[in-house]
Amino acid sequence: MAPPAQSPESDLTLPIRPGDKPPVPLPTRPTMIRGFTLACPVCGTRGLFRRWVNMVERCPTCHLRFERIEGHWLGSLSINTVVSAVTLLALVTVAMVVTHADPPIPLLLGVCSAVAVVLPVLLFPFTRTIWSAVDLLSRPLAPGEVDPRYDPQELAALAAERAERDRAGDGSGSGLSDPGPRTRRSDEPRPPRSSRPHDR
Structure with missing residues (x-):
């Protein structure tokens, strides 16, 4: 007895179409540098914040849409929270060491409160562009997600096409290249020898 046919919803394996190409990842170092400098991780454009x-x-x-999926900015929020918490912990540790575990509590609370309020605001834009860079490195761009002029897959295809054209141009030439020495076939008659002058 043949097994029952599965419904389309139960098949979680997506078929690979012949024309599909694997996504081309962005270069790691330039992408992260752009993220740390408040620039677009793909093209390096600045001025991404109308206000801070x-x-x-x-x-x-x-034309990259920065919020690529729902909940995208949770990663940015996590980075901001971790950096702020580590900074506060380091501040309290330094205060305890400097004052021999007897810091002025009101002053320490005031400084920590100010840092807890100001630092996340200062880090906000940086954590957003940094997280966008990290996300693009972990999940490469999908086809059509950005302008084709900045799509690494399109750029790689254009570079390969240009290299192929260059190779074809070098191989074809003008058609007047030297074919090299001619090889005589075994069944081809030998040319007559030139007559030599007889010795007198």
Whole structure:
């Protein structure tokens, strides 16, 4: 007895179409440098924040949508929280060491409160662009996600096509290249020898 046919919903394996190509990842170092300098991780465009905490939805140059999936900015929030918490912990540790475990509590609380309020705001834009860079390195761009002029897959295809054209151009030449010495076939008659002058 043949097994029952599975419904399309139960098949979680997506077929690979013949024309599909694996995504090309962005280069790690330039992408992270752009993230740390408040630039678009794909094209390096700056001015992504209208105000310090108001980020544009898309890059004005490559049209990357920064919030690629729902809940995308949870990673940015996590980075901001961890950095702020580590900074506060380091501040308290230094205060305890310097004052021999007897810090002025009101002063320490005031400084820690100010840091806890100001530091996350200062880190906000940096953590957003840094997280966007990390996300792009872990999940490469999908086809059509950015302007084709900045799509690494399109750029790689254009580079390969240009290299192939260059190789074809070098091989074809003008058609007047030297074919090299001619090889005589075994069944081809030998040319007559030139007559030599007889010795007198």
